[in-house]
Ligand SMILES: Nc1ncnc2c1ncn2[C@@H]1O[C@H](COP(=O)(O)OP(=O)(O)OP(=O)(O)O)[C@@H](O)[C@H]1O
């Protein structure tokens with residue numbers, strides 16, 4: 447397939463449209479011109495024939511003589527030869543001013559009938575020399591005879607000149623439109639070429655560069671704006687990926703280093719079985735943390751790639767909360783944390799049950815993790831016609847106002863120093879946020895440092 451540049455295509459179509467229009471215009475003008483021309487010839491012919499008919503009325507005797515005289519007159523600038531014939535009512539020649547055999551039109555009975563009824567008959571034929579011959583045949587006043595006059599056209603110079611003029615003008619116009627169109631297309635596409643040049647210079651390392659947006663509010667301006675906003679999105683996701691990779695490797699490196707060092711130290715000398723047991727238990731703890739981070743990373747990576755297969759169906763959130771509450775009681779008891787639960791019986795949502803469990807487990811895990819011993823946690827499930835609401839309130843360490851906006855960021859762990867003893871990769875809330883978003887819900891956090899936090903989740907009811 448031939449691949450044309452936009453410039454060539456624009457020029458081609460521009461020239462085609464202009465050429466086509468000119469061609470149609472030329473044909474129309476030429477046809478009109480020729481029609482008017484032939485009409486004036488017919489008028490001339492009719493005048494001549496009328497003259498003869500008129501003369502015949504006045505003097506029947508000298509009609510042939512008169513016809514010969516007429517046929518010899520050559521006043522018209524468009525005819526160089528003419529003949530006059532007198533035919534009887536059957537179409538036979540009674541008199542012919544010219545001796546040339548082909549200078550006479552044979553008529554059919556049908557045509558004769560028409561002519562005798564008073565309708566002049568016009569016809570153009572070619573004579574022996576190939577010249578066009580325009581013939582009129584009309585009835586004499588007595589209705590028994592017909593007069594036929596034929597003119598041999600001179601070569602029609604005016605039409606020819608007119609045609610030549612039209613053709614050369616058309617040719618000039620097409621060549622002009624070809625050159626002009628190319629120039630115009632080049633000018634119109636100049637901003638695109640400029641844009642291509644600018645885009646070529648933007649590398650992945652310099653995604654902060656942007657295209658020049660021209661002030662004119664045209665398509666180029668729109669295109670540049672759209673590309674710029676796409677570059678912004680690309681820049682954001684590139685830097686997110688970079689940040690994510692750096693954070694992930696950092697988070698994974700720490701437990702691996704701790705495990706490696708622990709095992710190296712353990713292997714330096716012989717130890718008692720109890721010692722080995724303790725070291726192995728520590729290593730297992732680190733491994734558990736590592737595996738949780740990897741698991742969370744896997745969920746987030748799938749969510750990012752939109753490859754998580756969600757199975758949303760009508761489900762009663764009340765049942766999920768009941769199950770979660772049982773687990774919550776068990777762990778809270780070990781930490782001497784008091785738990786209160788308040789819930790409505792039926793709270794239906796369209797949700798993925800597995801993800802809903804993951805969401806509340808993460809939130810409860812945080813509540814217990816960040817609430818010191820003898821604290822309290824309350825879980826409330828309420829609903830109205832449109833929404834189902836779950837509020838999880840703890841009397842824990844709280845989150846400072848400065849850190850609050852960041853707690854949903856990946857790997858972000860607020861109050862790091864205070865929670866140093868708690869394990870975690872800082873991915874739990876990122877997963878919660880993704881789950882809530884994909885269920886078209888929202889989450890609001892209210893927290894006061896050293897006083898506690900409340901996480902309120904609202905999901906559309908179904
Ligand atoms: N109930 C809470 N009370 C106080 N701080 C909280 C609470 N929930 C979350 N945070 C703060 O928000 C940060 C982010 O929470 P997130 O659940 O994402 O990570 P994590 O609990 O540290 O680790 P992970 O959940 O991946 O094991 C936590 O590190 C913690 O500082």
Ligand SMILES: [Mg+2]
Nearest residue numbers: 812870874875
């Ligand atoms: Mg957490």
